[in-house]
Amino acid sequence: MSENIINPNRVVEIKDITAGAGALGLLGYGMPGVLISLANAGLIQSGSAILSMVIFMGGLAMFTAGLMEWKKGNTYGMAAYASYGLFFFSFAAIMILPVLGLSKDTGGPGTMAAYLALWGLFTLILFIGSLKMSRALQVVLGTLAIVFFLEAAGAATGNGLFIIVAGYVGIISGFAAIYTACAPILNDIYGKTVAPLG
Numbered sequence: 001m002s003e004n005i006i007n008p009n010r011v012v013e014i015k016d017i018t019a020g021a022g023a024l025g026l027l028g029y030g031m032p033g034v035l036i037s038l039a040n041a042g043l044i045q046s047g048s049a050i051l052s053m054v055i056f057m058g059g060l061a062m063f064t065a066g067l068m069e070w071k072k073g074n075t076y077g078m079a080a081y082a083s084y085g086l087f088f089f090s091f092a093a094i095m096i097l098p099v100l101g102l103s104k105d106t107g108g109p110g111t112m113a114a115y116l117a118l119w120g121l122f123t124l125i126l127f128i129g130s131l132k133m134s135r136a137l138q139v140v141l142g143t144l145a146i147v148f149f150l151e152a153a154g155a156a157t158g159n160g161l162f163i164i165v166a167g168y169v170g171i172i173s174g175f176a177a178i179y180t181a182c183a184p185i186l187n188d189i190y191g192k193t194v195a196p197l198g
Contacts, residue, residue: 030174140173
């Protein structure tokens, strides 16, 4: 008669074969980021196309990427993607709530300046962390921090020039994020570095 013996010293390793979240997270910022920035620069009109991109690609995709990074044990990726996903949801809510009559307004220029400056500070901290990562990611986060601080200055002063400049810097930042997202995809497909990240 045989017995099943359980060995408490046995180590079982589980290999994580789930996809990386980086591409989804960076596209979640880059695509709505470019659209918002084009509108801020005065090159296109804002509307439901941008709002939809903000909610779904910005909010939902980035928050999902954050959960994927949490599962992989990546604190930096989780904090970055999930937080920016929630930023996009909150940004959409700022636009939608007054229209629905659930809020009087955004709270005024000072409130919006503080909101944007806090996101700028958070992004600056992430940028400092990215100094141990790729140059491409440093460009994304460095320019994004500048965008937030410019928009905060625009909200605080009422000077539209800050918003226009933020729009042009944001276009660079958004396209940098799209490149940083797509480079590993292409490199993986071709089995070599065809799009360097630095």
